[in-house]
Amino acid sequence: MKNMIRAIGMVSGGLDSVLAAALLQRQGIEIRGLYFFNGFSSGIVRKLVYGEQSLQELLERKAGEMSGAFRFPIDVVDVSEEFMQVLLSPRYGYGANVNPCIDCRIFLLKRAREIMEREGYDFIFSGEVLGQRPMSQRKQAMDLVERRSGLEGFLLRPLCAKLLSPTVPERDGRVDRGMLLDIQGRSRKRQLALAAELGVEGFSSPAGGCTLTDENYAARFRDLVGNVKEPRLRFDSAVLLSFGRHFRLSPRVKIVVGRNRFENMYLEKHWTDCWMAFPVDHPGPTTVILGEPTDGDLETAAAITARYGDRKHDVSVCIIVSRGETTKHLTVSPAEETLIDRFRI
């Protein structure tokens, strides 16, 4: 009977989730992985801004690479637009930055549960390790996540299962609890030794990370939601918070200045409905102006744009600001540091 068991797992591509899958495979359990893209995987977001592939192409490539590396099928599920609502009002709050880890886990596990039930899998596994992360991997938080995702008894964490109550498949003997582990804490020593023992390779480093744990990202996110009455967040806006130089000119206007040609190109391609600013006759950044700027805001945006162009030491430079059919040529002095500091987010 044992080799007829099928499990579906949350696989991030990091060491722990791949090891969890390998431990179950060692028992003859059929494994399928799910990689949920919630919009904040820094590797994918960076490739989106700095490469030429679409999100769809990047996700398909990710699925192919992971399936090839780990020798079990992995599907990529894009939940980014739905996750934005979770991010805006997490019931269990944020971690050190704007990472709503408990709500995120519950949300993703609910999605996994739907797939499990629809496709007849026996249980869900994850690579969580007790005590490894301060917010979401404490015992109390892990129990809460299991309960709130509707997976009581059906969420197996192979790396630390012996420290937790036995799940249903362990209790009825379909999963051999004796072959599961009791790892806890932040050290990765035991996982690395196990990876060598099981021949597990191709996992990504923990630094691959979630943008929401980044301090700078958090500051920009808080600025965004703090200046809008009923904040709504779309994937494109979330991506925009992850690159460029950001300045808040007023509660209703902010600007983003590209730092290199990739960022400039991304802004020009994706924010065509907004006011844009760029130098007329010398290399410099593209600036996107969000909101409804006054003439004064356009002048300030032009001065900040000039500050990051090749003629930043000139007394005055000409900057074009335009939206649709409207184009203005503004002659401005490049912004001084005091102005930059005043508006920088």
Ligand code: SF4
């Ligand atoms: S760090 Fe937290 S918010 Fe980010 S993906 Fe992981 S669980 Fe979700």
